[in-house]
Amino acid sequence: SQQGEEDPQALSIQEGENATMNCSYKTSINNLQWYRQNSGRGLVHLILIRSNEREKHSGRLRVTLDTSKKSSSLLITASRAADTASYFCATDAAGAQKLVFGQGTRLTINP
Amino acid sequence: GAGVSQSPSNKVTEKGKDVELRCDPISGHTALYWYRQRLGQGLEFLIYFQGNSAPDKSGLPSDRFSAERTGESVSTLTIQRTQQEDSAVYLCASSGTGARGETQYFGPGTRLLVL
Secondary structure, eight states: OEEEEEOOOOOEEETTSEEEEEEEESSSOOOEEEEEESTSOEEEEEEEEEEEOOOOEEEEEEEEEEETTTTEEEEEOOOGGGGGEEEEEEEEETTSSSSEEEEOEEEEEEE | OOOEEOOOOEEEEOOOOOOEEEEEEEOOOOOEEEEEEEEOOOEEEOOOOOOTTOBOOTTOOOEEEEEEEEESEEEEEEEEOOOOGEEEEEEEEESSSOTTTOOOOOOEEEEEEEO
């Protein structure tokens, strides 16, 4: 089963609104990352949060991590049409070097 | 190069044919990963190379799938006797050292369609 699972699967909001996506995982992690994917092509790294961090900001992005609940959230503030994409969380699998990706949240920003 | 590159961008093949996909990682990156992404799905790990160590092949779905990497450079993913279920985007990524949880840098992917 997937280590990371995003919620919701799809999200549609108006431009200017905030978008919140959630990710849950099952095992202990060193860090959690969020990636963005446009049009089913390569993923772009957005932000990494370490297991000893609770919140991190990067521009209009805010990521939180709650290791007790094994969950993370990605907030995009003041959304723009260009934010339309799929967003994936990825966690480092225990005992392995690979990242485990969730199914993603498909975000649509309506102008 | 500046980023991870993959070729071809798109590949259409007939069922039963073999295909070879290529990945050029970022120069100096020792770790290289292959993933498969079916339409509307998440990324499925296939294989991981780290320097001269034995690759982690735990994600390869069948013995029709194989991959090679020469040193710390180009990698090729080969799918033999392709099936329609192999249709997907194949993504390659590289990272600096392959340390656990390290950020990965992705190529644009190869979209494979098996007719």
